[in-house]
Amino acid sequence: MSRQADASGSFDIDADYKPLRDRVRDELRQRIIDDVYPAGTRLVETEIAAQLGVSRLPVREAIRALESEGFVKTIPRRGAVVVELSAQDIEELFDVRETLEVLASRQAATRATKAELRRVRGILARGRKALDTGDRVALGKANEAFHDEILKLSHNSLLQTVLEPLQGRLHWLLRQTGDPYDLFEEHSAWFEAIASGSADLAAEHARRHARLNREIVRTLLAERQQQAPPA
Amino acid sequence: MSRQADASGSFDIDADYKPLRDRVRDELRQRIIDDVYPAGTRLVETEIAAQLGVSRLPVREAIRALESEGFVKTIPRRGAVVVELSAQDIEELFDVRETLEVLASRQAATRATKAELRRVRGILARGRKALDTGDRVALGKANEAFHDEILKLSHNSLLQTVLEPLQGRLHWLLRQTGDPYDLFEEHSAWFEAIASGSADLAAEHARRHARLNREIVRTLLAERQQQAPPA
DNA sequence: TCTTAGGATCCTGTATACCGTATCCCTGAT
DNA sequence: ATCAGGGATACGGTATACAGGATCCTAAGA
Structure with missing residues (x-):
């Protein structure tokens, strides 16, 4: 057994x-x-x-x-x-991430199976719970897991191997800067777009999410830079 | 000394x-x-x-x-x-390549300097010469160089590091299947779109080129498969 | 003849030891 | 205070050894 x-x-x-x-x-x-x-x-x-x-x-x-x-x-x-991520590195990271996640999202919309969608719903539920209990760390993890799942839903293994290392750096960055609460709500909406099966809708949400994310990091980084001026 | x-x-x-x-x-x-x-x-x-x-x-x-x-x-x-590239691997390769080259092309249109554009024009001229003399190998190399140059024009180093390994596999594939003559004419048009400075136009050409490329590989692979049925 | 068990063999994964040399850091002299 | 010199450090690479998984070959058995 x-x-x-x-x-x-x-x-x-x-x-x-x-x-x-x-x-x-x-x-x-x-x-x-x-x-x-x-x-x-x-x-x-x-x-x-x-x-x-x-x-x-x-x-x-x-x-x-x-x-x-x-x-x-x-x-x-x-x-x-x-490495130290420069402002430009971060912009590039988001450039590439945005394009690839739009592709992933588009393919996920047309290829994801019911079972897969259920599993992702489970992850979102976990995030919701973490949100309610105010468990910031757990919420962060749920958010990261969500992104990984979207990738799997795309059924495009190359996309996964290319994007995975970037996700790592992104998570790294977001953990330093991002606010997991804002992100979570976005994820729910995004997911529903994918589950709807409309590639265009899913793509649109992916793009919106990536841009929001980018803005969050940008502002937080700008704030930090003001506090700690160049050495 | x-x-x-x-x-x-x-x-x-x-x-x-x-x-x-x-x-x-x-x-x-x-x-x-x-x-x-x-x-x-x-x-x-x-x-x-x-x-x-x-x-x-x-x-x-x-x-x-x-x-x-x-x-x-x-x-x-x-x-x-x-590795042996399966039909699915190839589709995935083109999926990712298309999206990333569209991004590269878009950024190249707005960021490329005059000097860089001149250099690429030089490569195209080299290709033209190879075309005229019927030097298939040289033309293939010029085509490959062209793609690498577009990447550089994007001024996005992450894009380069992500896409470069894929280019390798692509060149590998095209060398087995592709017809360098068809590709060359496409490159010229694509380049002019980038040189025009219009990101949208450049993106459109990149997408068209990637799709044409994909079709070429698809047909040649289908033919080959007919000749040599599964072992 | 075909199958199967067993052992020989190949090769990876890891450890150790060691060398040359580029880089860094400290010290001491100017 | 600056600069030169002289370790100390740690990388890049070589050589060697060895355990154990994977493969293959062979010979015994059905």
């Missing part, structure tokens, strides 16, 4: 196997998003290796992965540093 | 330095695109390392990079295999 859903041939005995490098990468990514490693932090291979109790190799590979995800930048022979 | 350009402090004595892993990656990518390693080929680390006269490490890192670019898929504990 305990194992379920294993219809045909290839089994997932140890489907939960994950190379060490991937686990290290996940751990480091989380630390960056959680601001344990703020922008500018140097990621020293030997330090991390020692701390995680692994050899340098998986750490190196993890760092390379984070580099291709845009979380760190490695300077030749100097190593990896957690 | 013999050294030049060393005015101030840190100069680019060895600005052309490139980590070994990157050179290995470039080499392997080229081999895939050139069909030296056709779809299904296993990339065995030790073999490649021996052949290139490097250790396994840079090879591993190169393979990881190619994985994140979508050229190979690695199965845990089994290693990397050159």
Whole structure:
């Protein structure tokens, strides 16, 4: 028992196997998003290796992965540093995100199955509950999960692989700046547009949501910059 | 002596330095695109390392990079295999490409400088010459260069990093299927739209071009499938 | 002859150790 | 206070080793 859903041939005995490098990468990514490693932090291979109790190799590979995800930048022979997102980087992030989420939303509207829509409704319900109890962190997570789900609904795996790393950076950013309460209400409306099955309507909502999001980040960043003028 | 350009402090004595892993990656990518390693080929680390006269490490890192670019898929504990692009993969590729190139084109229209436009005109001229002399390979390269240039014109570095790996796969595909002659004429018209400075016009041309491209690949792939029915 | 069990083999994933060298940082002299 | 010199540090790469999963080959059995 305990194992379920294993219809045909290839089994997932140890489907939960994950190379060490991937686990290290996940751990480091989380630390960056959680601001344990703020922008500018140097990621020293030997330090991390020692701390995680692994050899340098998986750490190196993890760092390379984070580099291709845009979380760190490695300077030749100097190593990896957690990037600081410039104003322009953020604009670009939203540019690309907007276009891709519009596409995702459009495809989701025509391709999502009933079962999938139900699942997303569940996530929204979770968010609603977090909103009512004022659990800011849980609401943030629900919001992030929502975005990931929209992507899945698109049934476009390339879209997912391209957008996922960006989502990571976006979540990172929003966690520093955004207000999860505003976002949540938007998500509900957006979702209904997708569930309606109209690609155009879904696209319109996606675009609106992305722009709202961008505005929120912009204002919060502008405020912050006034408080802390350039060094 | 013999050294030049060393005015101030840190100069680019060895600005052309490139980590070994990157050179290995470039080499392997080229081999895939050139069909030296056709779809299904296993990339065995030790073999490649021996052949290139490097250790396994840079090879591993190169393979990881190619994985994140979508050229190979690695199965845990089994290693990397050159991917076969399924019909769906190709559709997804064009989906994403279309949206992103529309964005690139739109931004290029408003941001490109005169000097940049001149440079692109030069590339088109090169293509025209290749067309006249019937140099298919040169024309293909000019076409590929053109797409890369449009990206640069957008002045959106994220867009470039996201789209570049896809371009690689696209070029790979087009080299197998496409007809460079048809594409060239399209490029000229598209470029004029960008040079006109109208974002909407540029976007429209980008979309048209992407769709034409998609159709070309679709038909050629359909033909091929008829000739070689499923194994 | 076909199937199957078992073992040999290949190759990845990870660990260790080590070297050259670029960069950084500290110290000391001017 | 500035600048040069000399470690110390840590990356980039090599070489080697080894456990264990995946594959393949072979030989025994039905």
